[in-house]
Amino acid sequence: MLSGRSLLSCLCITLALTAPMRAVEAADGGYDPIVVQDPHFGDVLFHFYQEDYFPAIVRVLAAKEQQKLDNHADDAELLLGGMYLSFGHHLEAAEIFERLLANNVAPDVRDRTWFFLAKIWYQRGYLDRSQEALSFIQGDLPDNLEREALMLEAQILIDAGNYDAAIARLANWQGETEWASYAKFNIGVALVRSGRVDEASRLLDELGQLNPFNEEMASLRDKANLALGYALLQDGQPLAAKAPLQRVRLEGPFSNKALLGVGWADVEMGNFQRALVPWMELRSRDLLDSAVQESMLAIPFAMAKLDSVSQAADHYLNAVEAYYEETNRLEQTIQQIESGQFFDNILENETLDGTGWYWQLEELPDGPEARYLFHLLAKHEFQEGLKNFRDLSYLRRNLDDWQQNIGVYANMLETRREAYASRLPRVEDALARADLEDLIRRKLEFDSRLNNIEESGDWLALASTSEFDMWGEISGLESTPALAADILEAEEVQDKIDLLKGVLQWRLDREFNERLWRLRRDVRQTGEALLATQRLRRQIDESMRQEPMLFDNLGNRVDNLGPRIEGTRMRVEDAISTQRAYLQTIAIGELRAQKQRLDVYSAQARFALAAIYDVAATGEAAVE
Amino acid sequence: MTLAATATLAFNLAAAAQDSTVVDLDSVLVAPTSDEDAESESREQFRSLDQDVQALKKEVLDLNRDLFLLEEELLFPANSQVAFFLSMDVGEYFELDSVNIKIDGKEVANYLYTVREAEALVRGGVHRVHLANLRSGEHEIIAIFTGKGPHVRDYRRGATVTIDKGIGAKYLELAITDRAKKQQPEFVIKEWE
Numbered sequence: 001m002l003s004g005r006s007l008l009s010c011l012c013i014t015l016a017l018t019a020p021m022r023a024v025e026a027a028d029g030g031y032d033p034i035v036v037q038d039p040h041f042g043d044v045l046f047h048f049y050q051e052d053y054f055p056a057i058v059r060v061l062a063a064k065e066q067q068k069l070d071n072h073a074d075d076a077e078l079l080l081g082g083m084y085l086s087f088g089h090h091l092e093a094a095e096i097f098e099r100l101l102a103n104n105v106a107p108d109v110r111d112r113t114w115f116f117l118a119k120i121w122y123q124r125g126y127l128d129r130s131q132e133a134l135s136f137i138q139g140d141l142p143d144n145l146e147r148e149a150l151m152l153e154a155q156i157l158i159d160a161g162n163y164d165a166a167i168a169r170l171a172n173w174q175g176e177t178e179w180a181s182y183a184k185f186n187i188g189v190a191l192v193r194s195g196r197v198d199e200a201s202r203l204l205d206e207l208g209q210l211n212p213f214n215e216e217m218a219s220l221r222d223k224a225n226l227a228l229g230y231a232l233l234q235d236g237q238p239l240a241a242k243a244p245l246q247r248v249r250l251e252g253p254f255s256n257k258a259l260l261g262v263g264w265a266d267v268e269m270g271n272f273q274r275a276l277v278p279w280m281e282l283r284s285r286d287l288l289d290s291a292v293q294e295s296m297l298a299i300p301f302a303m304a305k306l307d308s309v310s311q312a313a314d315h316y317l318n319a320v321e322a323y324y325e326e327t328n329r330l331e332q333t334i335q336q337i338e339s340g341q342f343f344d345n346i347l348e349n350e351t352l353d354g355t356g357w358y359w360q361l362e363e364l365p366d367g368p369e370a371r372y373l374f375h376l377l378a379k380h381e382f383q384e385g386l387k388n389f390r391d392l393s394y395l396r397r398n399l400d401d402w403q404q405n406i407g408v409y410a411n412m413l414e415t416r417r418e419a420y421a422s423r424l425p426r427v428e429d430a431l432a433r434a435d436l437e438d439l440i441r442r443k444l445e446f447d448s449r450l451n452n453i454e455e456s457g458d459w460l461a462l463a464s465t466s467e468f469d470m471w472g473e474i475s476g477l478e479s480t481p482a483l484a485a486d487i488l489e490a491e492e493v494q495d496k497i498d499l500l501k502g503v504l505q506w507r508l509d510r511e512f513n514e515r516l517w518r519l520r521r522d523v524r525q526t527g528e529a530l531l532a533t534q535r536l537r538r539q540i541d542e543s544m545r546q547e548p549m550l551f552d553n554l555g556n557r558v559d560n561l562g563p564r565i566e567g568t569r570m571r572v573e574d575a576i577s578t579q580r581a582y583l584q585t586i587a588i589g590e591l592r593a594q595k596q597r598l599d600v601y602s603a604q605a606r607f608a609l610a611a612i613y614d615v616a617a618t619g620e621a622a623v624e
Numbered sequence: 625m626t627l628a629a630t631a632t633l634a635f636n637l638a639a640a641a642q643d644s645t646v647v648d649l650d651s652v653l654v655a656p657t658s659d660e661d662a663e664s665e666s667r668e669q670f671r672s673l674d675q676d677v678q679a680l681k682k683e684v685l686d687l688n689r690d691l692f693l694l695e696e697e698l699l700f701p702a703n704s705q706v707a708f709f710l711s712m713d714v715g716e717y718f719e720l721d722s723v724n725i726k727i728d729g730k731e732v733a734n735y736l737y738t739v740r741e742a743e744a745l746v747r748g749g750v751h752r753v754h755l756a757n758l759r760s761g762e763h764e765i766i767a768i769f770t771g772k773g774p775h776v777r778d779y780r781r782g783a784t785v786t787i788d789k790g791i792g793a794k795y796l797e798l799a800i801t802d803r804a805k806k807q808q809p810e811f812v813i814k815e816w817e
Contacts, residue, residue, distance in 0.1 A: 039709045039795050039816050042750025049744035054688075061689035062696075089685075091678045124674055125667040381670050388677045395684045402691050409698055539791065550701075557694050561687070568683050575673075575680055582673055586666075 037071035038063075048079065053087045054394070074100065081113075088391055090120050094129075111137045115149050122152055123380050131156050147179040154186055163194040181207060181217060185224055192227065197235045204228035208244050221247075222254040229261050238268035256282060256291035263298060272302040287322055288371055290597060296322060297601055300608065309612055316609040323602040330595045333372055334588055343386070343583050347393055372591055382586050389579045392572055399569040406565060410558050417551050424544070436537060440530055446523045454516055459508040462515040467504065474500050696755075704757040705793040708733070708767075709816065713801040715746040718779060718809035721771040723798065725754055728763055732756055753798070758789045767798045769811050785813040 036042040040063040047056035060080045063069045069076045081096035094117055101110040118133035134153050141149055150169065157166035167190050173183040184207050191200035208225035212218035229245035232238070242265045248258035259278035266275035279302065282295035300315035336342060376382045453461045463471060477483075477497050483490050700707075710723060720742050725733040733754035737745070745751060766784045773779030787794065795816035803810045 036711070036748065036750055039707070039750055039752070039797065042709065042711060042748070043752045045747075046741075046744050046749030046751045049747045049749045050740050054685075057685060058688045058692050061685060062692045065689060065693060087681070089678060089681045091675070092682055125670050127667075381666060384674070385670060388674060391681065392677060395680065398684065398688065402688070405695070406691070409694065413698065554694070554698055557690070561691060561694065564687055565691075568680070568687055572680055572684070575676055579673060579677070582669065 038069050040066075040068040041072040041076060044076070044079065048083060051086070053083045054398070057083050057087060057089075078105070085116065085120060088120075088387060090117065090124065093117070094133075107139045108141075111139050111141055112145060115141055115145055118149070118152060122156065124384050125381065127156050127159060144179075147177075147183075151179065151182060151186070154183075154190075158186070158190055158193075163190040166190045167194075178217060178220075181210065181220055185220060185227075188224065189227060192231045197231050200231060201228060201240075204231070205244065208247055218249065219252065219254075222249055222252050222258075226254050226257055226261070229258065229265075233261060233265060233268065236268075238265040241265045256285055256289045260291040260295055260298070263295070263302075267298075267302065272305040275302050276306075287326055290594075293323070293326075293598065293601055297605055297608075300605075304608070304612065309616065313609060313612045316605045316612070319605045320602055320609070323598045323605065327595055327598050327602070330372065330591055330598070334591050334595075337584055337587050337591070340580065340584070342587070343389055343580050344393075346386070347390055372594060373587055376587060376590055379586070382583070385579060385583050385586065389576065389583060392576045392579060396569065396572050396576065399565055399572060403562075403565050403569065406558060406562050410562070413551065413554055413558060417555075420547060420551070427540070427544075431537070431540065434537075436530070436534060440534075443523065443527050443530060446526075450516065450519060450523065457512070459505070459512045462512060462519070463508055467508065471501075471504055474504070700755045700757055702793045703791055704759065704789075706756045706758045706763075706787075706789065707752055707793065707795050708754040708756070708798060709795060710745065710751045710753045710798045711800070712745040713799070715742075715800070715802070717774050717802045717807060718769075718800055719772040719776075720745065720769065720800065722769075723753060724768040724770075725798075726766040726768075727756060727758065729766075750797075758794075760789050760791065763787050763789055765796065765813055767811070767813055769798075769800060773809060774807055779809070781809070781811050783811040783813045787815065 036045070040059065044056050044059045044063065047053075047059060057080065060069070060076055060083070064076065077096055077100055081093045081100070084090070084093035084096065097113055097117065101113060105113075114133045114136045118130045121127075121130035121133060130152070134149060134156075137149065140146060150173070154166045154169045157163075157169060167187050170183045170187045170190075173180050184203050188200045188204040188207065191197070191203070204224045204227055208221055208228055210217065210221055212221050225244040225247045229241045229248075232241035232244070242262055245258045245261045245265065248254050250259075259282050263275040263277075263279040266272070266278075276299065279295045279299050282292050283299070285292045287293060287296075296315070296319035300312035300319070303309075303312035303315065449461075452458070460468070460471060474497055478494075483494055483497075696705075708725060712718075712720065720737050722734065722736045724731065724735075735751075735753050741751065764784065764786050766782060768780065768782045770778075770780045783798070785796075787796065797812075797814050797816045799812045799814065801810045801812070802808075
């Protein structure tokens with residue numbers, strides 16, 4: 001067991017990874033540490049903590065298949081769900097959560113998981129599932145998530161055109177937080193869209209006068225003022241519209257629209273001279289902006305109203321020319337995107353890792369397209385479509401790598417099979433020569449002999465060779481005929497022989513038990529070695545029986561996996577083409593909308609110009 | 625000429641919605657003049673494509689699982705497999721740079737850790753640093769760890785163990801732990817039980 005290093009509960013991990021800020025630290029409290037018990041689970045975590053979700057998911061799936069996660073079954077399953085979510089595999093993630101979240105998980109964890117699922121589904125346009133996931137939240141979420149969940153719910157209602165319900169949902173939002181400001185803004189917009197401009201005005205006006213404490217709030221303030229200004233303009237209240245429009249920062253991203261609106265408010269009040277002031281400011285700004293494009297028409301319109309017909313005609317001519325050039329550039333961009341390489345080029349500089357859901361394209365590569373398409377980056381359908389395109393490209397590369405490897409494996413397997421076949425006869429020959437049964441029989445004979453020696457106390461049987469020779473030599477001396485002579489010397493020699501025999505016998509007898517023990521130990525060890533050899537032999541026999549089957553099994557798998565890789569790769573390639581076409585449709589749709597707007601402006605400019613020429617011609621004719 | 629409010633409001637509201645980072649307002653602020661049917665159709669189209677992508681992701685993941693298992697069984701059969709897992713506990717007294725593994729005196733792995741990998745270890749990840757095929761019997765394993773020790777000094781320590789490889793896979797843990805009393809790291813190789 002791995003000692004020491006404590007992990008946060010996998011449930012926290014799951015949430016942490018799905019949190020928009022990857023707020024692991026947010027989950028870092030109140031949960032019991034867990035200890036890695038299965039090394040393969042630790043290996044999964046190693047990849048997970050590096051946000052390498054794809055390899056981590058594969059490892060979980062493989063370890064599950066091999067039943068190597070027994071001690072972390074539920075943890076691994078939840079972690080898998082979380083990683084699926086991170087990889088943008090949300091439907092599979094949902095299946096796991098639906099299965100596991102019901103009973104096994106603390107309510108706060110369960111609620112947060114549903115929240116993140118709701119969020120990803122909303123981003124991917126699964127509004128029904130998003131709403132359903134929100135409905136599964138039973139308790140209180142942490143404050144920041146609670147607010148976001150409420151906002152999400154309101155967004156879904158607004159998307160469905162259910163403005164009243166959205167307004168009701170957001171109406172009780174209290175406090176001065178950023179979220180409260182966003183809620184007010186959303187309510188205001190919902191009110192405008194449901195035709196309740198007066199109610200919207202109060203909210204947006206309040207928001208439009210807030211003291212912003214950061215850039216985000218300053219931006220929201222500008223948006224509120226802009227939305228209010230145009231809502232009032234549309235409602236026929238140009239005077240009231242001017243104040244909020246003039247509150248929009250002059251250098252902010254909404255200033256062009258605001259300047260245009262201020263001019264139109266003046267026009268609505270009949271003050272054409274004053275309208276020219278903000279519109280002339282727009283002349284020096286980027287023609288890509290629709291407000292600037294429109295101002296090129298608005299300026300000569302006001303001039304004509306002020307009887308500066310000649311100047312108006314010049315401005316209309318300038319506008320027609322500018323629109324024409326811009327339209328040409330747009331057309332070229334459309335053609336470039338239609339050529340099909342645009343989105344592949346976008347991914348060229350991106351690292352293709354497995355972080356599906358988190359990835360987001362921050363800016364388009366430099367080029368003429370970026371100028372026209374930058375605001376596509378803010379659209380969910382474009383970003384999510386791009387994520388899918390990128391994920392599919394990642395899958396294709398993964399399959400390409402495997403396709404190369406599988407060929408190597410097939411060769412490797414074949415080489416191994418041949419090596420086995422060539423070695424097998426030698427092994428079989430060696431095995432045939434090793435007569436294990438005879439060795440066992442001999443060991444048993446030893447056992448039997450030792451038993452007999454022990455029973456009979458045959459100390460001489462345990463003598464060493466030298467001792468045995470010595471005993472024989474001494475015993476041989478006893479039978480010397482000279483010893484039978486009745487003389488003193490013979491008696492002395494006999495005594496010496498008896499002494500020698502006695503000493504030798506005494507030593508052998510004294511060491512009998514020890515020698516017997518040693519012999520028994522050696523025989524026992526020999527027996528153990530024989531048993532091990534016997535086991536090994538059985539394993540070898542089993543291996544020889546299994547090996548051909550193993551080769552067949554691996555060979556079949558290699559044979560099957562090759563076509564599977566190929567088939568899947570083709571389907572991925574098709575999906576990439578479809579996804580590319582989808583993104584092209586969005587991008588080209590956006591460009592065509594811009595072009596169409598320019599066409600309308602251009603037609604209006606030409607019409608106005610024709611009218612001026614017509615009036616001028618009529619006047620000249622009258623003079624003549 | 626009335627180019628004003630109605631037409632521009634659509635553009636302006638839509639554009640006004642696009643720069644929020646806290647909450648996505650784009651979908652809230654769809655212009656009143658936009659074609660909601662077209663939007664719904666586009667959403668359906670995206671969803672249909674997304675479901676295809678989801679199915680493909682599942683297919684590729686399943687395929688990867690099967691290939692991963694095949695690769696392991698082919699290259700490191702269970703009978704001879706020895707897996708080396710490196711773990712870190714706390715990591716206060718030691719910042720790991722690399723580990724070097726020798727089996728029976730022969731170097732088999734030398735792994736340099738990136739900051740990201742070292743952090744993953746400190747957070748509780750366990751790195752399968754090496755897979756080997758070993759015959760049955762005794763083998764001497766030596767692991768040498770290098771990095772920064774207490775007081776950010778260069779630190780190099782070894783650990784050794786003799787293992788008895790039998791039939792079946794064996795998992796070894798190269799464990800780096802903190803010894804708070806000694807204020808020193810400790811390095812141990814042990815069999816994963």
